[in-house]
Amino acid sequence: MLINPLRAVPRLIWIIALSGVILAVLIVLDLVPSLRGDFGWRWPYQLASLARIVPLILGVIAYIGGAYALLRRTTRPIVALVWSMAGVVVLSLLVVNLRAENVLAELFARTASTLTTGAHYAGTQIAPDSPAWGEWITTIQQNPNFGAHVVNGPPGLPLFYSLLSGGLDSAPGISSPLFRTLLPLQCQNYNLLSYSAGQWASAWFGVLMPLWAALGVLPLYAVARRLPATTHVAREIALWYPLIPALGMFAATWYTFYPVWMLVVFWLLVTGITDRQPLRLLLAGGVMGLALFMAYAIVPVIGFLGMYTLAYYWWVERPDRKPWFRPVITGLWFGVGLALPWIVYWLMSGDTFFTLLAASFGLYLVFVRPYLPWVLLQFWDWVLLNGFVLMLAWLAGLWLWKRRGGSVPLVGLALLAAMVVLCVSGTARGETGRVWLAFTPFALLAAGETLSRFNFRTRHVSSLHDETPSNQNLWVVLAVGQGVLLLALAAALNVISTDFVPPPAPPQVAEGLQPVNDLVVFSTSSTDTNWVFRLDAWKAIVSDDTIQLNLAWEALEQNTYPYYFGAVLVA
16 A cells, blocks of 8 residues: 555655665765764764664654654644654654663753753852853853853853752752752762752753753644645644754754744744734744844844745735835844843843854854865755755755746745855854754755645645645655664764763672671761661771771662761771
């Protein structure tokens, strides 16, 4: 039943999917190392063990198979959306499992480590009411130990963690169990042992980031439903989302959440333009301004939004003789909303957005990359880690439109124009597969425009909202090609690391010890009557002038204080 419908899939779609499979083979075997980067920067190649890869293979097969079955049925869209969201979470955890002995410990390390992100650590070092938030440039200059991801960015993310930690500290009934769950994962880390229960507990927001990333499915579907070119392939676009490699490879980092924010902004912009709702345009700018307070990485998305606004006017509004200043009005409403959060910060601190951005660029742009090769490499890195097969579908759709005409791929054109400007600017300094993740949903929408274009050419039904096998079969061919590449990239490239070490293995208990019978117990302080350690048994072996002392301890409860053992020798 599957083979015959697939025979009708256009040859171009098969070529695109096969290109992904060929690229996957090249990546896994590392036949062309330059595919991982070149000219001063490259992702490390580290092939995971087969035992770890098999669960991910089964997960990808199960996800694509289940999604294909849902597309073939006339189920309610919510079922497909829930399946897609579950796919984001499960596939992300399976990707993390490729190299982590303990997935929870790895997600926590990525959240709390300064090497990986640093926002949580910086939030634990500054009190919520500290004047340091209003003196951010001085703060980051005096605290380089916050990590590059913090000193190159705005204060929003550390401030978020600081406020969350303070709130959790005021609710010990919530923070204490959350804290005690994480404590055994880094109980040997003396820096973390100085944290309060709320500061430990706030790290759970980062640990749960795969769940927050999965929320992107909802606004992605909502936007696809509002765009004329993708309205009847919205489910297909939403079901592609979990196959983005970067979502799993960079799990627990905020970069996987930025697409959610940008999709909300885009939905507000699209509906504000089409429904003539200035308030939504103002709100779109406000959400973007708040997002910029969290990260500068999404600054270039403003360029895409502007390109889309111009494209919509040129191909949709201008033929209807709408006035030329309509995109200008849109930009003004959006700009006012964009400025509002930063006006508030300026009134509180005296620093403008441009002052902070200049300070950040002064640190960020010191990474020197040869200009001409990186015009292409920064685009390639984003394409590679964010859906190579779906990106090809996007570009193929532009080629088909240029050659055959038809509906204008507004999202695809706007995204291409924004990417050309961004790449030519030379502002990227590597790792665009992570930094530009916020652009990826727009590439999926552009691929949906291509899917819809093939669908128009092959359908033989009276209603444009009826579904035919062409949608489903085109989707599954591209999904399989992208799924194979997801497996290859996740299995072969180790793109993230932390400066945390795993807890030491439990000590080996010596045999033939003499019991102590509860005579030696220890508490956390001289005034604390809650005993936390008990010496169960001991043995001493004397050899010449050496004493080998074996002690067997038992913890009576989970200790939340740092401690050490020492010995005092008495004659």
